[in-house]
Amino acid sequence: MTAIDKILSSAFVDTYSAALAPSFDFLDTSAGAEVEVPGAPAAVSAAIQKLLTDQGHTVIGASEDQLELAVVTRKTMLSWELATGIEIAPTPHGSHVSVFVQNMPGRPKALLDGKKNKKAAQKLAEQIRTAV
Template sequence: MSRMDSFLNSKLVDTYGAALAPSFDFVNTGAGAELDLPIPPPAVSEGIQQLVADLGHTLAGVSPDGLEIAVITKKTMLSWETATGIQVTPTPTGSHVTIFMQNMPGRPKALLDGKKNKKSAQKLAEQIRASALG
């Protein structure tokens, strides 16, 4: 099962999917980012949740184990909110973080949204890396 399928079939989506969209069919797996960190998953999850709060985004939900996080990024002058799913999985050397990002359903779409969302996901991944290793 792919990481995306695992995320879409998770209890987090069942519990908090309504906060993000009627279904996660809107998620574009191309608009995402991945990173590995030499830190245990619970510490990574706590750091991500703190970073989300510090950045002013909305924490839409967290799975009971804290390893799946649903975030709605804040609206800016140049972009609408984005629905973001973050999954932290344990690895032998620490944690693997996967970020999926897509426009919120019902928001206007633009030609370059996919490219912008991918860049935003990569920026969030770098912010997570800097926060975790900083």
């Protein structure tokens, strides 16, 4: 674990940084992206879960059929964790993947979070397309 990762995962950062940052609680930080991919939903779900694990994100919940995933992205130098939902639906040509992203509850919000979260959702959707 690098020194930066140690600092980011420290109890000090989790406890005090939100109090020091301005928060714009009135902002809607939710965003989404969708992508069509070839492959059966079960295979797509397995590829997505491997991608998420390889990137250091945490799958905190999944439906019984593994077609709905609740994910918490990893914290970085420039952003807090993001609450992410992924839904996989079968289509005649493969699978339809929907990615939903928003700020984690209890974390401060910034003016450009909605725009940043939209880019994060689109980036994850493209990574899923590549991984599948």
